[in-house]
Amino acid sequence: MIQKPRGTRDFLPDEMERRRHYEGVLRHVAETFGFREIATPIFEEAELFILRSGSNILNELYAFRDKGDREIALRPEMTAPAIRMFVNSMSNEPKPIKMFYFGQCFRYERPQSGRYREFYQFGAELIGNKNPESDAEIIALAASMIKALGLRDYRIRIGHIGVLRQKLADAGVPKEKTAEILQKLDKKLYDEAEPILIDLGVSDLARQEIFDLTGTVGGMEVLSNVPGEAGDYLRSVAEILGRMGVRDVDIDLGVVRGLDYYTGMVFEAEAPALGAEKQICGGGSYTLSELFGGEQVFSTGFAIGFDRILLAMEKEGIEYGLRGIDAYVVPASDAVRGEAYGIVSMLRDSGISSDMDLMGRKMAKAMKHASSVGAGKVIIVGEKELSERSVTVRDMSSGDQTLIRISELVRYLS
Amino acid sequence: MIQKPRGTRDFLPDEMERRRHYEGVLRHVAETFGFREIATPIFEEAELFILRSGSNILNELYAFRDKGDREIALRPEMTAPAIRMFVNSMSNEPKPIKMFYFGQCFRYERPQSGRYREFYQFGAELIGNKNPESDAEIIALAASMIKALGLRDYRIRIGHIGVLRQKLADAGVPKEKTAEILQKLDKKLYDEAEPILIDLGVSDLARQEIFDLTGTVGGMEVLSNVPGEAGDYLRSVAEILGRMGVRDVDIDLGVVRGLDYYTGMVFEAEAPALGAEKQICGGGSYTLSELFGGEQVFSTGFAIGFDRILLAMEKEGIEYGLRGIDAYVVPASDAVRGEAYGIVSMLRDSGISSDMDLMGRKMAKAMKHASSVGAGKVIIVGEKELSERSVTVRDMSSGDQTLIRISELVRYLS
Numbered sequence: 001m002i003q004k005p006r007g008t009r010d011f012l013p014d015e016m017e018r019r020r021h022y023e024g025v026l027r028h029v030a031e032t033f034g035f036r037e038i039a040t041p042i043f044e045e046a047e048l049f050i051l052r053s054g055s056n057i058l059n060e061l062y063a064f065r066d067k068g069d070r071e072i073a074l075r076p077e078m079t080a081p082a083i084r085m086f087v088n089s090m091s092n093e094p095k096p097i098k099m100f101y102f103g104q105c106f107r108y109e110r111p112q113s114g115r116y117r118e119f120y121q122f123g124a125e126l127i128g129n130k131n132p133e134s135d136a137e138i139i140a141l142a143a144s145m146i147k148a149l150g151l152r153d154y155r156i157r158i159g160h161i162g163v164l165r166q167k168l169a170d171a172g173v174p175k176e177k178t179a180e181i182l183q184k185l186d187k188k189l190y191d192e193a194e195p196i197l198i199d200l201g202v203s204d205l206a207r208q209e210i211f212d213l214t215g216t217v218g219g220m221e222v223l224s225n226v227p228g229e230a231g232d233y234l235r236s237v238a239e240i241l242g243r244m245g246v247r248d249v250d251i252d253l254g255v256v257r258g259l260d261y262y263t264g265m266v267f268e269a270e271a272p273a274l275g276a277e278k279q280i281c282g283g284g285s286y287t288l289s290e291l292f293g294g295e296q297v298f299s300t301g302f303a304i305g306f307d308r309i310l311l312a313m314e315k316e317g318i319e320y321g322l323r324g325i326d327a328y329v330v331p332a333s334d335a336v337r338g339e340a341y342g343i344v345s346m347l348r349d350s351g352i353s354s355d356m357d358l359m360g361r362k363m364a365k366a367m368k369h370a371s372s373v374g375a376g377k378v379i380i381v382g383e384k385e386l387s388e389r390s391v392t393v394r395d396m397s398s399g400d401q402t403l404i405r406i407s408e409l410v411r412y413l414s
Numbered sequence: 415m416i417q418k419p420r421g422t423r424d425f426l427p428d429e430m431e432r433r434r435h436y437e438g439v440l441r442h443v444a445e446t447f448g449f450r451e452i453a454t455p456i457f458e459e460a461e462l463f464i465l466r467s468g469s470n471i472l473n474e475l476y477a478f479r480d481k482g483d484r485e486i487a488l489r490p491e492m493t494a495p496a497i498r499m500f501v502n503s504m505s506n507e508p509k510p511i512k513m514f515y516f517g518q519c520f521r522y523e524r525p526q527s528g529r530y531r532e533f534y535q536f537g538a539e540l541i542g543n544k545n546p547e548s549d550a551e552i553i554a555l556a557a558s559m560i561k562a563l564g565l566r567d568y569r570i571r572i573g574h575i576g577v578l579r580q581k582l583a584d585a586g587v588p589k590e591k592t593a594e595i596l597q598k599l600d601k602k603l604y605d606e607a608e609p610i611l612i613d614l615g616v617s618d619l620a621r622q623e624i625f626d627l628t629g630t631v632g633g634m635e636v637l638s639n640v641p642g643e644a645g646d647y648l649r650s651v652a653e654i655l656g657r658m659g660v661r662d663v664d665i666d667l668g669v670v671r672g673l674d675y676y677t678g679m680v681f682e683a684e685a686p687a688l689g690a691e692k693q694i695c696g697g698g699s700y701t702l703s704e705l706f707g708g709e710q711v712f713s714t715g716f717a718i719g720f721d722r723i724l725l726a727m728e729k730e731g732i733e734y735g736l737r738g739i740d741a742y743v744v745p746a747s748d749a750v751r752g753e754a755y756g757i758v759s760m761l762r763d764s765g766i767s768s769d770m771d772l773m774g775r776k777m778a779k780a781m782k783h784a785s786s787v788g789a790g791k792v793i794i795v796g797e798k799e800l801s802e803r804s805v806t807v808r809d810m811s812s813g814d815q816t817l818i819r820i821s822e823l824v825r826y827l828s
């Protein structure tokens with residue numbers, strides 16, 4: 001028996017309905033913020049992802065040569081494609097450009113709980129300015145999305161990569177070593193960061209200050225201890241978020257997100273329900289367009305791990321109620337099947353979801369099938385009732401039956 | 415500058431909004447028919463598609479070996495994955511199973527008008543029975559979908575592969591030659607079919623009857639000339655379609671759809687606006703599950719070429735009106751920016767799509783930007799009005815301005 005490829009999933013109807021529902025919630029929130037959806041191809045030139053993330057990414061990519069001998073790769077994320085598209089086709093549009101996207105991404109890694117080789121991301125990018133207003137807007141959008149999904153327990157932590165970068169530069173760390181150290185600090189691997197810093201001649205005091213800085217965690221008030229431009233910047237972001245009514249955010253200067261291309265504010269959201277692999281969202285401000293052959297343009301954005309956040313909601317016991325169908329039409333005998341088709345078509349034309357037996361079931365079995373497809377009402381078409389242009393409507397939750405004129409049926413069910 | 419891969423597309427916001435709108439129309443129709451959405455992976459084991467379509471398909475597949483040395487392929491269509499999923503996970507569910515899907519498919523072929531290497535299909539499968547009721551249901555769904563999109567000029571043509579197969583068998587054509595001849599007949603390549611038939615010893619009269627049969631085209635009335643089981647079957651399908659109010663269908667026994675695995679009814683829809691490449695939908699009844707290791711189960715289904723049908727609508731001049739955003743909030747001075755953030759958040763929380771300048775524009779330029787993002791209303795936040803807890807609402811189409819209390823604003827804009 002042929003199976004789906006390892007690390008991928010099939011979505012059966014119940015699960016798919018739930019996923020489309022929450023996808024719709026996220027899309028609606030993005031649209032109320034004035035973001036507009038875009039879509040890019042499932043695969044890109046592999047070079048695009050190497051430019052963004054370095055050649056190490058090749059180990060995780062589904063990369064292959066196409067018949068034209070081009071090295072292409074299934075997208076591992078959608079920020080690079082979105083900025084590639086901006087550089088190709090949107091660079092002259094009025095700024096800011098506010099875009100969002102939803103779709104599959106691919107990483108060749110060991111499948112584990114909540115991590116798949118084919119996974120879904122919902123992301124947003126705001127292209128055009130490097131200012132606290134833009135960063136606050138993007139954080140507010142992420143916060144509103146998570147809230148709208150109904151997830152109860154989550155933390156959004158905001159940091160600024162500039163504070164640490166400045167501190168490292170002041171301590172004499174050369175630029176080419178910064179990324180390596182930030183990666184260690186991001187994972188709180190102080191034991192591994194320390195010998196590298198010592199080798200670079202960073203003093204005991206400076207090392208301690210660097211480690212302390214990554215421990216600056218708490219409500220907005222901890223910002224009062226943060227000096228310099230980055231401190232001022234984050235205070236402005238915090239003030240705007242306050243004005244926007246976004247309260248569920250903390251400061252954490254230990255958020256550095258490891259990636260080279262972030263330039264200022266960075267943030268993450270976690271759902272404790274997920275245990276060790278608890279990150280559900282990550283983002284920050286960056287520039288990428290110049291890497292892809294465009295002009296330098298400042299951007300800020302984030303991606304939500306759609307599978308992860310749905311798993312967190314499931315672990316919190318948030319239930320989704322399946323819609324079922326509105327009506328199931330049952331002819332009481334074969335003589336009235338033709339009329340039953342007419343009725344089911346009339347309901348469908350009016351936008352009332354409805355179904356009818358196609359397996360030649362007799363009435364009792366058809367009633368059972370109506371229940372298994374979650375029908376709210378069963379419309380029983382009988383010869384006698386039909387002669388009076390009426391049908392019997394049975395409410396499947398109460399069991400009540402009512403005689404309704406066919407001409408009134410759509411109004412009755414709407 | 416890095417470009418998108420050849421034969422793929424980026425969808426910018428205006429185009430994406432239009433696509434999502436029509437995708438929603440199709441989804442809504444499928445749901446009113448009691449079909450439920452499923453999703454399968456973007457790639458499958460290449461074997462799946464070879465089993466369905468023969469090894470020739472490899473020439474068109476994006477196939478590659480993954481790091482685990484498995485031969486995988488980007489899906490060229492979604493019927494095989496849907497039936498693979500049915501065999502793996504749904505074979506014990508009550509029948510019929512009514513599923514639909516929407517997503518990207520991939521074919522390595524020369525890109526041309528309306529044909530892309532990454533293209534979108536909307537499809538439906540009804541799994542469980544081989545009867546006129548099931549086939550009529552699937553044709554009615556396809557017809558309702560095309561109608562709901564608003565396409566004006568299209569033809570749905572229904573045939574039956576059994577009629578021709580029977581005729582060929584009666585004329586002495588061996589089973590292993592049937593597929594080749596059906597492919598020629600499907601493309602009306604009589605000149606190529608004739609020598610093969612002559613080689614097989616098919617008589618002049620029998621050849622003429624075969625060719626005449628593929629020319630049986632017209633309204634439902636032409637069915638009266640079609641003998642045998644297939645004729646009875648199609649008459650039943652036609653009668654049910656009549657009861658369901660589906661009128662925009664013709665009979666065309668020349669529709670044979672070339673593919674081996676169809677077992678009975680076959681149908682196609684064409685949009686003349688597209689010229690030579692005018693097919694927008696194709697389907698029919700088939701069995702595939704036994705090829706993938708399951709039991710034999712009869713199915714019927716179809717796929718709509720989403721890109722093609724949108725192109726046909728465009729060629730017919732069907733316009734889609736972009737939604738724009740509901741409101742754009744403009745602070746009259748920097749002193750009231752904070753209050754403006756509060757107002758924009760209040761509107762978004764109420765589901766009113768709204769935006770605000772993030773580029774430091776002064777009032778006149780912000781008004782211009784509001785117009786470029788298609789705002790219906792502009793909310794001007796002025797110091798004086800604010801002291802009376804009010805704002806000025808400007809209607810962007812009429813230019814009328816009204817003073818509205820902030821506490822009334824959501825109701826006023828809803």
